[in-house]
Amino acid sequence: MRHAAFDPAAFRWEGVTPRPYKDDPGAARGMGWRGVARHTLVRGSFEVRYFEIAHGGFSSLEKHAHEHAVFAVRGRGRALVGDAVFELAQLDLVETGPWVPHRWVNAGDEPFGFLCTVDGERDRPQPLDDAEWGALLGDPATAPFAH
Amino acid sequence: MRHAAFDPAAFRWEGVTPRPYKDDPGAARGMGWRGVARHTLVRGSFEVRYFEIAHGGFSSLEKHAHEHAVFAVRGRGRALVGDAVFELAQLDLVETGPWVPHRWVNAGDEPFGFLCTVDGERDRPQPLDDAEWGALLGDPATAPFAH
Numbered sequence: 001m002r003h004a005a006f007d008p009a010a011f012r013w014e015g016v017t018p019r020p021y022k023d024d025p026g027a028a029r030g031m032g033w034r035g036v037a038r039h040t041l042v043r044g045s046f047e048v049r050y051f052e053i054a055h056g057g058f059s060s061l062e063k064h065a066h067e068h069a070v071f072a073v074r075g076r077g078r079a080l081v082g083d084a085v086f087e088l089a090q091l092d093l094v095e096t097g098p099w100v101p102h103r104w105v106n107a108g109d110e111p112f113g114f115l116c117t118v119d120g121e122r123d124r125p126q127p128l129d130d131a132e133w134g135a136l137l138g139d140p141a142t143a144p145f146a147h
Numbered sequence: 148m149r150h151a152a153f154d155p156a157a158f159r160w161e162g163v164t165p166r167p168y169k170d171d172p173g174a175a176r177g178m179g180w181r182g183v184a185r186h187t188l189v190r191g192s193f194e195v196r197y198f199e200i201a202h203g204g205f206s207s208l209e210k211h212a213h214e215h216a217v218f219a220v221r222g223r224g225r226a227l228v229g230d231a232v233f234e235l236a237q238l239d240l241v242e243t244g245p246w247v248p249h250r251w252v253n254a255g256d257e258p259f260g261f262l263c264t265v266d267g268e269r270d271r272p273q274p275l276d277d278a279e280w281g282a283l284l285g286d287p288a289t290a291p292f293a294h
Contacts, residue, residue, distance in 0.1 A: 001229050001247050006238035013240055041240055042216040045266050046193040069189040071262065073238065082148050091153035091220065093160055093188055100148050115218065117264055119192050 004041070011052070011074060011113065013041060021051065021059065028127040030061035030146065035106070045120050052113040053077065053106040061103040061145060063132075066122035068096040070104075074113030078105045080145040083135065088114070101128050101136075103145050151188070158199070158221060158260065163188060168198065168206065175274040177208035177293065182253070192267050199260040200224065200253040208250040208292060210279070213269035215243040217251075221260030225252045227292040230282065235261070248275050248283075250292050 004013045012018070021036035035057025042048035052074065053059065061080070070079075070093065077088040082100045086092070087107065096102045106112040128136070136146040152161045159165070168183035182204025189195035199221065200206065208227070217226075219235040226233045229247045233239070234254065243249045253259040275283070283293040 001231065001244040002240075002242040003228070003231070003233045004240040006236075006240065008237055013238075042242060042264070044214065044216075046216075046264060048216055048218075048264060067191065069191075069193075069195055071195075081150070084148065084150070086150045089153075090155055091160075093149075093151040093153065095149040095189060097148040115262075117189070117193060117195060 011111070013039065013050070016041060018052070026060050029133065030103075031125075031127050032147075033060045034058055041115075043120065046117055047120050048115055048117050050113060050115055051104070052111050053104060054111055055106055055109055057106050057112075059104040060125060061101060061128060061147075062125035063099050063101045063128060064123050064125045065098050066119050067098055068094070068102070069117045070094045070096075071115045072112070073115055075106065075110045076108035077112040077114065078107040079103070080105075080136075080142060083139065083142060085141050085145075088112075101132055105145070158258070160186065160188060160197070163197075165199070173207050176280065177250075178272075178274050179294075180207045181205055188262075190267065193264055194267050195262055195264050197260060197262055198251070199258050200251060201258055202253055202256055204253050204259075206251040207272060208248060208275060208294075209272035210246050210248045210275060211270050211272045212245050213266050214245055215241070215249070216264045217241045217243075218262045219259070220262055222253065222257045223255035224259040224261065225254040226250070227252075227283075227289060230286065230289060232288050232292075235259075248279055252292070
């Protein structure tokens with residue numbers, strides 16, 4: 001049993017220390033990221049993390065077998081999920097699906113934050129292959145996400 | 148891959164139909180509930196549900212092996228979890244733990260709503276035993292939850 005109070009001014013949960021999004025900067029194509037913090041809120045058979053992306057920031061462009069269920073909770077974001085682009089604001093929901101390439105981007109001036117639930121045991125993110133990368137570049141709507 | 152836009156005015160997700168909290172009114176001691184709607188948002192190895200409790204409403208007082216991770220997202224609530232009582236507002240987090248008795252109550256005038264994540268496969272809720280019920284009644288802080 002656990003209670004973690006939320007501080008709306010700081011946008012932090014009691015007892016939860018933010019960490020960098022990943023341990024490495026992401027050398028493979030598309031795996032770079034900028035200005036992303038990870039708050040691990042719940043651990044167990046499923047995990048709930050809060051990711052916060054600073055102004056101008058973005059997550060890795062990646063794919064994996066495990067799925068994400070994402071609820072936007074702060075600011076405004078933009079998501080690439082497969083060949084689709086979604087604008088995200090308060091409590092909008094996105095499920096990525098297995099092996100669907102995805103990237104989260106801050107689309108506003110304030111921090112963009114979202115709750116992301118995943119299985120506790122999960123596979124390692126992978127970069128996109130040449131075909132996936134080429135398809136992104138070939139569509140003006142998705143090309144800005146291929147960097 | 149799925150995107151469900153959230154409508155802040157209606158407090159609803161696109162394509163998600165609210166259902167009653169439970170199929171039965173709960174005849175066993177403490178298993179009654181009032182004014183609770185269930186919005187099933189995500190299904191899979193884990194599930195995310197949005198529960199909304201109307202003014203004056205409350206969920207069943209129950210226990211089970213599976214755990215809840217709850218984030219308050221609308222209004223103000225009060226939670227009994229084991230022998231503790233928590234006031235819940237925006238994004239406050241509660242994890243129930245296995246077999247810990249719990250009940251969610253609307254503590255304000257507007258609807259109280261929360262996201263609740265659980266394992267996709269889970270056991271059936273059970274009423275409290277005599278010892279648990281007696282312990283609740285024996286503490287003035289928790290006695291109001293034993294009904």
